[in-house]
Ligand code: SF4
């Protein structure tokens with residue numbers, strides 16, 4: 015799983031053009047992704063600290079599990 | 095030379111036909127190629143006239159730092175907004191001024207090619223631009239190569255990433271841009287997209303200088319702008335005003351209803367303002383206080399007798415149909431918003447729930463498309479719910495206003511095309 019960074023925070027980002035609303039991300043990362051009435055993901059906007067290992071782990075699962083490869087983890091705020 | 099403190103500038107000598115190159119040179123004078131264009135542009139404080147109002151200088155500076163020899167300047171005269179007519183009016187009056195501006199921009203960023211984009215439903219404008227380009231090739235073969243492109247007309251086709259996508263790949267679909275500001279590219283070449291009116295302003299600044307330019311307008315919004323007035327007017331108008339002119343004065347000149355119930359600023363993805371706001375000056379620093387901006391200079395006037403909820407519904411329905419259907423929240427969400435509004439207008443049984451659902455859905459959709467199309471619709475609906483609160487209550491109480499039973503509508507909404515008939519390439 016690579017190095018787990020403990021500083022800074024991240025947000026999950028979805029490319030809405032690629033996303034087809036399979037909803038896997040909601041199942042893989044329920045704490046970060048909500049789902050709307052049409053099945054498309056609503057992603058938590060506020061950054062999550064990298065220190066939150068569980069959330070980071072599920073974010074990574076979601077990125078890998080997305081059938082359209084529409085998700086990415088993006089670092090925000092203070093750079094180490 | 096045009097006097098600094100007089101109007102019109104952009105529409106100088108506008109008559110029924112475009113100025114030829116000779117007339118243009120006579121009226122505006124020649125461009126001094128030694129001018130420090132970039133410096134003048136910075137001092138002029140020009141902001142983009144396509145809607146976003148981003149400082150043109152910053153964009154140009156960003157592009158001039160890009161590497162590569164194949165850069166493009168794209169002149170956006172797509173006029174996606176049905177309520178806007180300014181770019182076409184400008185190209186019908188002073189096409190050479192726009193092209194001059196584009197050439198100066200190309201010079202600033204070191205671009206070799208210019209693409210002028212006019213949607214293909216405007217044969218007259220296309221002919222005018224063709225003629226203007228022909229006059230130029232006869233004069234000199236130097237300077238950047240200028241091409242005319244005619245993408246299909248769609249609301250989102252004028253969005254800059256959709257336009258570049260079309261030039262790149264023949265599809266008028268917006269692109270996903272997670273980082274901002276983004277540099278759009280055709281192939282590997284960086285592209286500077288500017289609205290036709292912005293280019294014409296650059297054409298003036300490059301000729302006469304920043305201090306000349308600043309003699310009209312306000313401190314933070316210098317210069318003049320073209321305003322399209324539609325709605326409760328005798329006939330749709332494009333007028334040139336100095337930024338900072340009160341909206342009321344603009345309406346008077348355009349022959350519009352000067353006691354409207356509301357105005358829609360900034361087009362169909364814009365902001366509804368109640369009628370008493372027309373005393374405000376037409377400049378972003380004043381309009382900001384009420385949550386609006388100058389945008390692409392569109393004023394849609396709604397008279398007292400019309401029903402705001404009805405107009406909002408009509409606009410939303412059309413905008414939903416114009417979604418590029420790439421992103422779920424936009425493709426499914428906007429028709430859902432239109433449906434909720436229809437329930438409100440028609441006074442269906444569950445109209446109360448419709449309102450709650452509408453507000454909830456609007457909040458859910460906001461900011462989740464690849465482009466700003468759904469955000470604009472959400473903003474328009476939200477401000478409509480505030481401004482037309484009284485109409486809304488009447489609709490909910492089952493006593494819709496007279497206006498909603500009227501058959502006269504004010505917002506011009508083009509024909510709804512069936513989904514399979516929408517042309518994107
Ligand atoms: S898993 Fe991917 S395709 Fe499926 S809803 Fe999530 S982002 Fe969209």
Ligand code: SF4
Pocket residue numbers: 030250267268269416417418419420421422424425462463464465466467468
């Ligand atoms: S938000 Fe709507 S209009 Fe914009 S790219 Fe997505 S589907 Fe197309």
